[in-house]
Amino acid sequence: MQKSEKIGDAKMATKNQIPKLAGTLVEHQEHFDGLTTEEAQWVIFNPKEAIGIFKAGVRTRVAAVTKKVDKTVAKILELVNDEIRIPALQEAFGMKDHFQVDTSLTAKVKISFVSDSVRDEFGSQVVVPRDGYAVSARRLLKRSADRPILTELRPVYKTDMPAVKSLMAQQPNGEPGVLLTDGQANIFYVEKSAGVLRAVRVRWSDDGWDVRSSSVKYPGEWNAGSQVFSRNSSVLKLL
Numbered sequence: 403m404q405k406s407e408k409i410g411d412a413k414m415a416t417k418n419q420i421p422k423l424a425g426t427l428v429e430h431q432e433h434f435d436g437l438t439t440e441e442a443q444w445v446i447f448n449p450k451e452a453i454g455i456f457k458a459g460v461r462t463r464v465a466a467v468t469k470k471v472d473k474t475v476a477k478i479l480e481l482v483n484d485e486i487r488i489p490a491l492q493e494a495f496g497m498k499d500h501f502q503v504d505t506s507l508t509a510k511v512k513i514s515f516v517s518d519s520v521r522d523e524f525g526s527q528v529v530v531p532r533d534g535y536a537v538s539a540r541r542l543l544k545r546s547a548d549r550p551i552l553t554e555l556r557p558v559y560k561t562d563m564p565a566v567k568s569l570m571a572q573q574p575n576g577e578p579g580v581l582l583t584d585g586q587a588n589i590f591y592v593e594k595s596a597g598v599l600r601a602v603r604v605r606w607s608d609d610g611w612d613v614r615s616s617s618v619k620y621p622g623e624w625n626a627g628s629q630v631f632s633r634n635s636s637v638l639k640l641l
Contacts, residue, residue: 479540479554479630486580486631488565490534495564497524505610511567511574514610520602523594523615529562536634537561539580542589544626548601548618551630552591559632561590566602566613569631576606587628591618 434442445452501520505512542551552559569588573579581588583606590602592615600615616622 477554478543478546478550480543482539482541482629483580484536484538484634486537486539486569488535488537488561488568491529491531491564493531495529495567497527497529497563500563500567501613503610509574509610511571512576512610513570513613514607515612515614517614519600519615520613523600524563524592527563527594529564535565537565537631538634540630540632542624542626542628542630545623547621547623548591551589551624552599552618555591555630555632558634559591560593560599561631561633562592563602565631565633566590566592566604570604570611573606576610581606582629587624589624589628589630591632 437445498521501513501516501524503513503516505514540555569579569581573581573583576583581604585605585607588604590604592600592602594600594615599618601618601620602613602615605612
């Protein structure tokens with residue numbers, strides 16, 4: 403097999419490709435009929451220059467296509483940690499019992515605010531005992547609404563409210579840990595009911611965790627630097 407050389411990061415055409423390239427141009431020579439007599443004569447007497455112009459045009463075209471493809475598949479999330487363990491549930495988890503505002507010195511987990519949307523959407527939810535599972539944390543590289551984030555996370559992205567509380571409990575007073583405590587959002591995607599997804603945002607404020615939720619259809623954008631959590635495996639069970 404013929405080896406190819408490189409120009410920068412690009413490989414040169416191999417010796418096997420060159421005669422095929424020339425043959426392809428001969429095969430489609432009728433497309434040269436757009437040249438004037440004077441232009442055709444110039445190519446005949448200046449073949450090296452003509453080939454140079456041809457190569458430059460091809461490189462410009464390929465570079466443009468490559469740039470377009472790269473832009474299409476550009477990632478908006480950067481993996482930070484894919485080994486975050488969520489413990490098993492040994493008993494049913496009632497949401498309303500675990501997300502109560504309490505910033506006292508005796509609070510097991512300081513919670514400064516729970517939005518009405520969280521109370522309304524998850525207040526009656528009960529998660530049955532389940533196995534533990536792993537989640538991943540990803541940093542949002544640029545501002546984005548939920549839909550592009552979910553598209554990149556698919557097919558697995560859902561967590562549950564016990565997972566949210568478990569991670570909060572590891573940083574009950576805003577200590578450094580898996581969750582961001584610098585004012586940026588920690589984002590979880592949780593079903594309030596079968597097929598109805600909500601974005602749950604947890605953020606450390608001055609005196610406790612601030613917990614809110616919103617529809618994933620909401621057009622608002624999360625700030626770059628926010629952290630997104632997604633489930634690695636397991637199946638969510640709801641009562």
